[in-house]
Amino acid sequence: MTDRHAGARVLDVSTLAPGGFGYRSLMWWGTLGLVLIESTMFALVIGTYFYLRTRNSYWPPQNIAPPDLRWGTLNLVVMLASGVPNELAKKAAGRIDLRRVRLWLVVCLLFGVAFNTIRALEFTTLNVTFSNDAYGSIVWLLLGLHTTHIATDVVDTGVLTALMFIGPVEEQRFVDVEENAVYWYFVVLTWLPIYGVIYWAPRIIS
């Protein structure tokens, strides 16, 4: 011992783990921040939808049918079903089970491709274009905003999946997989209210 710290008391953190899962990790908090921001955005767009409703006598405007239920409802089913492989990927990540992480991430991706494809069909059956009137504009904005989320989330997940196959795989990557699953839930679950607004609001409060 030298004089520099003779008698110094120390708090030794060298035995602490080099990371942590769930709300221990910084990235979990970063993801939470992102979720707060995006939720606010969705809430504002939904608020705008109902605000515009109050500015119009007819909703949807006369001679415009509400969006067809078929593809949107199918997508609701597909997205909710994607929660199953998502949860399994999350569980596998918590157990550091690389084989199952890979498997369920790939299944998630297949679901992702499926609901993005169905989304394209949804746009063709809205029965209105964005440049027709304010109703069309807000419906397209709402669906477009959610589409941005499902598209980027699938791309993110694709990159992460590639990493889990190509490597270098490290324990921290399993934390990343878990957090990716949390965000996946957010993106998928926001479809519940948005689906309700786009497909059912014009039928219920027309």
Added chain:
Amino acid sequence: MNSERELPPVLVDEAQLERTWADEPGLAGWLTSVDHKSIGIRYIATAFVFFLGGGVLALLMRIQLARPDNAFLGPDLYNQIFSTHGSNMMFLFAVPILQGLGIYFVPLMVGARAIAFPRLVAYSYWLYLAGGIFLWVSFLVNVGPDVGWFAYAPLSETLYTASKRPDVWAQMITFTEVASLAVAVSIVTTAFKMRAPGMSLNRMPIFVWAQVVTSFMVMFAMPAVMMASTALILDRLVNTHFFDVERGGDALLWQHLFWFFGHPEVYIIFIPGTGLVSTLVTTFSRRPMFGYLAVVLSLVATAFIGFGLWVHHMFATGLPQLGESFFTAASIMIAIPTGAQFFCWIATMWSGRLSFKTPFVWMLGFFVVFLIGGLSGVMVAAVPLDIQVHDTYFVVAHLHYVLIGGAVFPLFAAFYYWFPKITGRMLSEPLGMASFGLFFAGFNVVFFPMHVLGLHGMPRRIYTYLPETGWGSLNLLATAGVVLMTFGVLVFIADALRAWRAGVIAADNPWEAGTLEWATSSPPPNSNFVHLPTVAGRDPIWDNPPDQPVVVGLRSDKRDVLVTHVLDAEPDHRTIFPEPSQWPLLTALATTALFIGSIFTPRAVPYGAVPLFVTMTGWFWPKEAGETGTQQWPIEHRTLPRPNEEPGKAA
């Protein structure tokens, strides 16, 4: 955890630690830095340059208005100048400079080695810079925004403004808000998860609280203006009809969305200012803050109430009276938490031993100026008075008293206070007093007469007026005041440039303050603290006993960072932070191309997404095996703890 084991001869290899946390050398190092200190300085310096630019625009306006029937500026240029002035001061100066202070000081004040998500913070700076350059270059080539800093529809719609000027405004918003949101997330995470052991939430410095509260406001307010400006661009570019009354849209929708952001924006600017005031009051009263809890709760209450006021900007739009009454009540109510803070500051100073140094004197300027602005605010919160003075110079006077009082005076106080920490040199006391005297006198000469002009009926945003109105002499007086303000700022700049090179060397803690940024050298080392501190009170330097432990056991060969628990800041785990990286800059360039391109064609979005994807993947992709510091595959057992496990138990 206090270990009794035998210590190695040296607690940490200082030289290695410094190398580990250093930027790369040269220009490449500057472009790839992820050090919150250099990024914070860049934010502050860049925002200050924009402040000077906005000041020049203000000077031009004052010259134009100095006498009636003046032909110095034409109406078209005048419109661009006042719109650019407002947009610049709000989006490129006030918010970024306060966030810049947060980027620099929050990690130091909580005793951390770095800011959370350092590459995201670097990215946010480049994006902010690009947005700022975009606005100013557009202005210089005669495409500056000319529809006010609020860009009200329908004026900003294509039917009334066919040029690209509103698009420039709208996309500048996107640039700055994305940057601001990124910083907000980083600051909250840093304050919640990276505090020094012992700094429980109820010991967190008030400035950090103010930054946290502001960051949450940013997260809830900025999406509104991003959504509004996106809808505006869509209306202008692809013929949607959000604000088009003929096709079922609504012009007032714009005002609702804009002010749902715009009013909280005032508090996003003001709350960090009050955080600075609390910091300075504590230091220069030589005693802990009186009513810490009341002050923190006031900040939080201000943030909540701040979201319930936006309609008071719309009293003149003919909304239902019940709504107007509600928003009047809310607007008056927000004076309560601000008043509580004022009383706590007064009590702290009353019972302290005051030290009248330059930072403190600038802060006293805040008291006077902001108080006047707050009182005229209570006046315009009342519907009858508001309708009388709406869109007059009374409101111009009010908003400048609030914003310059609430943010610029505390900012100058902060410059004088923290300059020694950032540069290692002291600013001159006499020149600081002179700068304050000129700026304070000049400010009041410029803006106080505007109250009177407003009551005499002079409207805002007019480029000239007739001699018969009788507004000439007060306008001339206001213009004369600008000269004083300008000299005040020039004295500060001259002194700062002098001190940067040749100022008196600053001690580590020249003001004998109590918070942790003063517990390290001036300027701080690359790693912020050679030995990470632990904390035994709200003002650690004052409160810590002499044998307060320091943290040992972090690696010095990697950017090893300590992560602690949210509430009580117990050590939880360590994590390796990223090295300098070119990807934030490249990603920001890709984002810039997408944003600017999308003003001209919607196809810029899908095409622009490709380079964005490439750069973001480059950002995320590991640079080398082992960079996370965790076990590499194959892994036998999990070592990282799950939420319900003891920290470090699995190691």
